[in-house]
Amino acid sequence: MRIVHIITRSTLGGAQSVVINLANQQSTDNEVFVISGSDGNAWEALHPNVCIIKIKQLKRAISLLDFIVIFKLLYYRFHLKPDIIHLHSSKIGILGRLCFPKRKIVYTVHGFDTIRIANKSFLWLEKLLKKRAAQIVAVSRYDFENLKKEHIQKNICYIYNGIEDNTLQTEGISAPIAQKIQNLKKQYDKLILCIARTEPPKRLDLFLDIAEQLPNFAFIWIGNTSDIQCKHSSNTYFLGSVINASLYIRYSDLFILPSNFEGLPISIIEALSYSKPVIASNVGGIKELLSTGAGFTVQNSSQAFKETILQLTTNPQLYSQLSTQARCTFLADFTVKKMADTYKQLYQKIYKRNNGRCANF
Incomplete structure (x- = not known):
């Protein structure tokens, strides 16, 4: 089977992690392509x-260059002749549904609130194109219910994101970065970690305010692509865009994620896999990740x-309880195998409907 994943950006992020995990799992028995912009190293x-295909004109912002993107997508439609086209992110969800046959399209909505609330002006496009996919996939029950509230109800489901269990992996850890984090751990009472981009909907401002109020704790942010210009307290550290960022969760005591909108954050799932309690904003599907007692939404x-x-x-018993539950939650619901198997069943159903026979996965 020939599977094409298409996503707008190639910078490190949650949706990109989903693409990586799915593509790697699928590549053992299928021809797999990833098409994206050329802005990052994910x-x-x-x-x-x-096979990686980069379209340099594909950017996050709306642009006249999008007409070139459309022509290139049409070219790959006829050149690659994919069996499944899996679209990720709202912009490529629109462009891709215009260019590829709907009977082959799986469109994963990585956080519907970014459209429903943050970018309402594009909601009409989602509604207009709601029938231009074989399946629309939400990443949480929260998004699934909100899609239905917006009358996007046909051929929709939700599939939780999942990740590889890398807790025993040490290959890929940068010795200088690891040493810096371990030195900070010795200097402060606790080490609080956040892995995210420093752009909306993430709340960098809130992260800085929290750090200022807890001067005895080290606050580390991984994911900034440039130097932080705003004023911040001396216990706040920015390590930049780091490959295999999740490998450094092992050195932290707590994971936090302040944000205005989320789908089902990969970074929180990564923290759960390392048995780290999580404190995060009460938005999107985060409550579903922590509902078993693996952390708190605030x-x-x-x-x-x-x-x-x-x-x-300050409560060792509570901390230990949440740590244990974090790992159990990950193993039960958020492994890459569970995610990949569910998508596999979906792909097979679509392929069989289109071809009258079962795919060889």
Whole structure:
């Protein structure tokens, strides 16, 4: 089977991690292609069997260059003749549904609130194109229900994101970065970690406010692509865009994620896999990740984060309980195998419907 994943950006992020995990799993028995913009290095983690195609005109912002993108997508439609076209992200979800046959399209919505609330002006396009896919996939029950509320109801389901269990992996850890984090761990009472881009919907401002109120804790942010220009306290550290960022979760005590909108954050799933309690904004599907008692969701205020951090770090029994539950939650619901198997069943159903026979996965 020939599978084509298409996503707007190739910078490190949650949706890109889903593409990497799916493509790597699928590449053992299928021809797999990943088409994206050329703005990042996320695809360094792809298996050599996966063919990477970069469209330099494909950017996040709406542009006249999108007409070139459309022509290139049409070219790959007829040149590659894919069996499954899997679209990721809202922009390519629109362009891809215009260019490829709907009966072959799987469109994963990586956080519907970014359209429903943050970019309402594009909601009409989602509604207009709602029938231009064999399946629309939400990444949480929260998004699934909100899609239905917006009358996007046909051929929709939800599939939780999943990741590889890399907790025993040490290959890929940068010695200088690891040493820096371990030195900070010795200097401070606790080490609080966040892995995210420093752009909306992530709340860098809130992260800085929380750090300022807890000067005895080190606050580390991994994922900034440039130097942070705004003023921040001396206990705040930015390590930049780091390959295999999740490998450094092992050195942290807590994982936090302040954000305005989320789908089902990969970074939180990674923290759960390392048995790290999580404190995150009560948005999107985060509550579903933490509903088993693996962490807390809080309102977007520095006081709420501060109080919950102190509650966890001053109660060893509670901390141990959440740590154990974090790992159990990951193993039960958020492994890459569970995600890949569910998508495999979906692909097979679509392929069989289109070809009258079962695919060889």
